[in-house]
Amino acid sequence: MHGEALAPHPTLLVDTVFDDEHLRRACLRGDLVRVVAGRYVRRKHWERFDARERYAMLSLAAHSRLRGPVVLSHASAAALWGFPRLGPWPDVAHVIDSSLERSRKSRYVSQHRGSVPLEQVLEAHGVLVTSPVRTAVDLALSAPFRQAVTALDHGLRSGLFTKDDLHRVLADLPSDHARKKASKAIEFADARANRPGESLSRVLMHEGGLVAPVLQKRFEGPQGQSAEVDAFFEEVGAVGEFDGMTKYRDSGRWSGLPPEEVVVQEKLREDWLRRHPEVRAFVRWTWADLRVPGRLVRLLRDAGVPLESARFHGKRAS
Missing domain, CATH: 3.40.960 (Endonuclease; Chain A)
Structure with a gap:
């Protein structure tokens, strides 16, 4: 994979709760930036991040607070793999959690009920992330057509996957309607679009x-x-x-x-x-x-x- 596309390393996170006097003073001085509750990044690092990297760091921070076999997915996985985005990144992380009875959303994370086959999961920075091809299919299913095509073009151009790869993942989806929506974006996608x-x-x-x-x-x-x-x-x-x-x-x-x-x-x-x-x-x-x-x-x-x-x-x- 393209290592340069991945997020800043999670070791940059200051993993603690807000009960330390030194931490409190550092926050008041502006030396630390709170990413999610109990997770901070030193400002000198945060200010070097672009919008994608900041969202990727938020996703890693939110993931670190969850328990169980959760997999970073959708926009969070897209940020880690370096997919481009039209407009601002979300303000919550996205994960797939096979232990949930139904999907739910909290202040920092949107948890999608479901499972991901092992061949569609990779490890990055010590966390599980949907593979680039699975991430692209999830975006084709859930994102507006414009955003889905932009991500798919990028992945095809970068060699992260082929259209055959996309169709193999898509074939496992149970919903005909979902497959039809995603297929439209996949068929329209073109590796020749450079940006x-x-x-x-x-x-x-x-x-x-x-x-x-x-x-x-x-x-x-x-x-x-x-x-x-x-x-x-x-x-x-x-x-x-x-x-x-x-x-x-x-x-x-x-x-x-x-x-x-x-x-x-x-x-x-x-x-x-x-x-x-x-x-x-x-x-x-x-x-x-x-x-x-x-x-x-x-x-x-x-x-x-x-x-x-x-x-x-x-x-x-x-």
Whole structure:
């Protein structure tokens, strides 16, 4: 597994109850951050965590207070395996507990009644966690379609599982309705979507009724360059590119180039792509565009991208 995707190690937790004078003073000074009741993290560690890592730490802390054969699952397992998330992480951990008669939720944890086959459980940081493929199927069952596809795209792209793996886990589910819901997300998922923004873009195009683009279409430039674009609508020669901005803000990490050089390279790339004989339109969008309902579809429609229904009726008429 991708070790770098896992959460901060639980040994960072200060495991105690709030009855120690030194602990009380440390909390008052702000040296410690309470994660859940009786579990604390030193602030110097907490402030280095991003949102996913903080939620993963909350999940580990909540798990440490539970007894019995509980397995971290759903969003908690997703955080440990490094799955991306659209929007904020939950404020409670998620576990599957085979000893429960019914599911229940408390201040820090949502406990799902059920069991997990041994082959779908792994150990990470000393706790049991649903495997990446089981985690992805649980998300396909429980999360909104947009979130499920984003997680599935990531797992397929990262090599955490294949579609055959997903369908094998799905086949064990007893509910036909549940299998149908999850199958829709699994079939739509595509390893060629390189980033969460591209995954969400694909879903919005689909929900907006647009024809499906070719993903990661490769173009050859006039001087031996090459480029793969996020989306290409062949019927109208329209290139679509999601710009997540990290290539500029964190250019040293991604390309080793200063931000101003990345901007220049991106401009040169776009210039020769626009002149390519197959390209007749070029559309860029950002996270801000994805957050406004209907904006992405309007941008692409303005560039001539047709609706799937128009393609269908055109073929039938001919």
